[in-house]
Amino acid sequence: MKIDGARATYRELDDIGNQVAARxxxxGxxxxxRVAIYGAISVRLLGVVLGIFKAGAVLVGVHHTFGLRKLMFELQDSGACAVITDRAAELRELQSGITIYGCEDDFSAAVPERDCSFxxxxxxxxxxVIFYTSGSTSRPKGVAVNHKNMIAxxxxxxxxLKNTSEDVVLSYSTLGSDYGFYNVMMPLMFGGTALVERALPDDPDEIIDLIDAHGVTGLQVFPPFIFHLLKATALGRRAPRSLRYISTSGQALPVKHIRRLREAWPSVQIFSNYGLTECKRVSFLPPDEIDxxxxSVGRAIPGVRTYLFGEDRSLMAEPGQVGELGVAGDLLMxxxxxxxxxxxxxxxxxVAGEARVFLTGDLFRVDGQGYLYYVARKDDAFARSGFKVNPREIEQLLITHPAVSEAAVVPVADETVGHLPKALIVAEQATSITSQELVEYCTMHLDWHMVPAFxxxxxxxxxxxxxxTATRALS
Structure with a gap:
């Protein structure tokens, strides 16, 4: 594997894991x-994760960009007795009663015998593992998964994805979130190569260079990566020969961007997925359905079953109805x-013969063939003069305009009507679109109450x- 330029073999990772577990x-x-990690992704930190598992402890993933306040909340909430970090000196000053280990300095003893007696x-x-949700508007929630969930x-x-040991999977990941964690761990589990970068390069053409230089066969990324990639000047004239698939999750990939990517790299398979921390992956759309x-985000993946529920939590069976998505199966937390x-x-x-069904809080509709379509987050909708406004519907329209690269819609409080929709726009390069032109575009296609006021x-x-995309941070 290779993380931000540093290489490691399976043997080297195993040796670090043995050091950590033995210590x-x-x-005691x-x-x-519970043992937490708190640090930027590195070969050393990945070895630490393996060591925590070898010791039979529970991994608590804390994102390395979180401040000390959120870190301490998650350590105390999880009951962590230790944290392994690349900022040991800083954390030891807190005198928290939690044992602080430095990733490098505290695990430098000779490698134990490989009989793994410890x-x-x-x-x-x-x-x-306990993965914490972002907690952007409420208390972060610790999602507890067991080994059976992870293997499933x-x-x-x-x-x-038809992964094999020949795959080289590129991701821009962190070990502190579930998506980043699985992006790194899955290639290691099927015997492939994980190529991990900490941050997107400023020049999107460097992504294509990286793919070619390492023979990358798979990309496992969030849609903002695609938004950045599509700005590459070499996109249409340099299709990576090694790349087999792109797998995206986390938010909807706009149709406009899908079509641009398909036109530029027609031989590359695109997997559109839907998942959430509480159930790692829920659905995927087969590449031969992307056009x-x-x-759509497809149908339930093997091991997961999906249902739609009405406001009264009754099952909904008719195609085209909008309801809250419920999930069940082996991947469920x-x-x-x-x-x-x-x-x-x-x-x-x-319900439906299931022992447990988790209500996701996301609204979906299902077509006659069972394909899922994301509609909105239940708590994202707001009222304008008594009419319901779905921000995601406005965003989907705005992104169809050729001058718009990305869009986010948030409510603005108003004493008269309750809330008004405000659109935040990232324009395509070399465009001169105006705010009024976008308002007029929305007026042509949406009911009056859905048209952005700003x-x-x-x-x-x-x-x-x-x-x-952190839409709620804009509110």
Whole structure:
């Protein structure tokens, strides 16, 4: 594997993992104890993750960009007894009562014998990782998954992507989020090569150079990566010979961008996916459907079953209806850590013969062939003069304008009508579109209450720590 220019073999990663596990066990870390990581992705930190698993501990992923306040919340909420970090000196000043290990300095002893006598056996039902949601508008929630969930996700996702040991998978990842974690771990589990970069290059042509230089066969990325890639001057004249597929998740990939990518790289398969932290991956659209159903995120992946529910939590069966998506299956989390009421509220039992169905909070519709179409987040909609406004519908229209590269719509409080929609626009390069022209465009295609009252041009939309568009940060 290669992380930000540093290479490591499987043997080298295993040696680091053995060092870490031996030290943790010697220091009294017990099976099931929570051990957190807090640092930028590196070969060393990946070896640390393996060591935490070898010691039978539960990994707590904390994003390395989080400040000390959120870090301390997640450490205390998870009950972590230790944190392994690349900022040990800074954290030791907190005197938190939590053992602080430096990634490099505290695990430099000689490599133990490879009989792994210090390693602990784990059961598939044991909690293995706690991933925290972003908590942008509420308390971050710890999503607890067990080893069975992780193995099910690995088998299902790598199965439909048809991954082999010959694959070289490029991602821009962090080990602190579930998406980044799986992007790195899955190639290692099927024996391939993980190529990981910490940040997108300023020049998008460098992405194509990187793909060619390393023989990349797969890209596992968020849509903002695609937005950036499409700005490459070499896109239409340099199709990477090695690249087999692009897999995107996290937010909808606009149809306009799909078509541009298909035109530039027609032989590359595009997998459009939908997932969430509570159920790693829910659905995927087969590449041979991308031209016919570009707005769909496909059907449930192997091991997952999907249902739509009405406001009264009754099952909805008619095609075309909009309802809240419920998911069940082997990939579904075990619980929200330390949040039994929240877990109980989002999990329903005894429906459709399922032991547990998780309500995602996302609204979808299903067509007659069972393909899923994302509509909106339940709590994203707002009222304007008593009429419901769906920001995602406005965004989808705006992105169809040839002068618009990205769009986000947020509510602005108004004493008279409740809320007004405001559009934030990232324009395509070399365009002179005006705010009024975009308002007129929306007026032609949308009902009056959906037309943005304000349009603002911005150089870029904010991103979450994991790389998705942070729409709520604009509110």
């Amino acid at each position: 943790l066990v010697d220091d 870390i017990r099976a099931g104890d 390693c602990r056996e784990v059961r598939e039902e044991d909690i293995s 996700a690995f088998k299902s996702v790598t199965g439909y 016919q159903r570009p707005q 075990q619980k929200y850590w330390n949040m039994p009421e929240e877990t109980s509220d989002r999990m329903i039992e005894g 349009v603002e041009f911005v150089p870029a939309l904010p991103r979450t720590a994991s790389g998705k």
